[in-house]
Amino acid sequence: MHVLRYAAITAGALAAAGLAAWAAESREALVARLWPKERIEAALASVEAQKQAGLLTDAAYARRKAMLQDRRAGRFQPTMLAVASPPLDLIQNGGFEEVNRNSAPNRSRWLWWGGWSWGGEYENMWEERPEFVHSGKWSARIACKGQAGRIGLSTPPLPIVPGATEYVFTVWAMGEGENMLFLNFESGARGTLRQKVPAEWTQVTLKGAPDAGAQQFTFYIYVIGKGTIWLDDAKMTPVGATIED
Numbered sequence: 718m719h720v721l722r723y724a725a726i727t728a729g730a731l732a733a734a735g736l737a738a739w740a741a742e743s744r745e746a747l748v749a750r751l752w753p754k755e756r757i758e759a760a761l762a763s764v765e766a767q768k769q770a771g772l773l774t775d776a777a778y779a780r781r782k783a784m785l786q787d788r789r790a791g792r793f794q795p796t797m798l799a800v801a802s803p804p805l806d807l808i809q810n811g812g813f814e815e816v817n818r819n820s821a822p823n824r825s826r827w828l829w830w831g832g833w834s835w836g837g838e839y840e841n842m843w844e845e846r847p848e849f850v851h852s853g854k855w856s857a858r859i860a861c862k863g864q865a866g867r868i869g870l871s872t873p874p875l876p877i878v879p880g881a882t883e884y885v886f887t888v889w890a891m892g893e894g895e896n897m898l899f900l901n902f903e904s905g906a907r908g909t910l911r912q913k914v915p916a917e918w919t920q921v922t923l924k925g926a927p928d929a930g931a932q933q934f935t936f937y938i939y940v941i942g943k944g945t946i947w948l949d950d951a952k953m954t955p956v957g958a959t960i961e962d
C-alpha cells in the first residue's frame with residue numbers, strides 16, 4: 718500500500734496548495750519576463766499616441782492605460798497562464814529516478830506514479846543497465862513474463878490549465894519482442910495511441926484534448942503486449958495558452 722498512499726497524498730497536494738503555489742510562481746515569472754519595464758513604457762506611449770490620433774474611445778483608453786499602470790506597479794493579475802514558453806511540465810519523476818523498493822512487481826515501483834494490473838503476467842522493475850537507460854541512473858522496465866494482459870502506470874489527477882487547448886505527452890521508449898505500448902488520456906481529456914516500440918530509444922508523442930468543463934485529467938501508460946518496454950523522460954506539456962490582456 719506504500720505506493721498507493723504516496724500517490725494519493727501527492728494527488729491531493731497537487732490538486733490543492735502545491736499546484737496553486739506552483740502555478741502562481743510560474744505565472745509571475747512569465748509575466749515578469751514577458752512584460753519588462755521598457756515594454757510597459759512603450760505600450761503606454763503607444764496608447765497615448767492612439768488616443769491622440771482618435772483611434773481609441775475614452776473607455777478603451779482608460780481601460781488600457783489603467784491595465785498598463787497596474788502592470789508597472791506590479792498589481793496586474795493576468796487571467797490566463799502562458800504555457801508556451803518556457804514549456805511547463807505537469808509530470809513529476811518523469812525520469813523514473815525515484816524508485817519505491819517496497820512496492821510489488823505488478824504495481825508502480827516509482828514514486829508519484831500509480832500502478833495497476835488488469836491481468837497478464839508482468840513485472841515492473843527499475844532498470845539500471847546503461848544501454849537501457851535514456852538519461853539519469855534509471856529507467857522503468859515493464860516486462861511480460863507469460864500471458865499478455867494489461868498493466869499500467871498512471872499519473873495522479875493533472876490540472877486543466879486555463880487557456881490550454883491541448884496537452885502533449887512525450888516519453889522516450891525502447892522495446893523488445895512483440896511489445897505493445899498503449900497511451901491514453903482519461904477522465905477529463907481524450908487522446909489515444911497504440912504502437913509497437915522499436916529496439917532503439919524512440920520519442921513517442923501523443924496529444925490530448927481536454928473535455929469541455931473538465932478541471933483535471935489522468936494519463937495512463939499501459940503495456941498490453943508481450944516482450945519488454947523501457948520508459949524514460951516522460952513529460953506532459955500544456956500548449957495553446959497565452960497571456961491575454
Ligand SMILES: [Ca+2]
Pocket residue numbers: 812813814850851852853854855856949950
Ligand atoms: Ca531516467
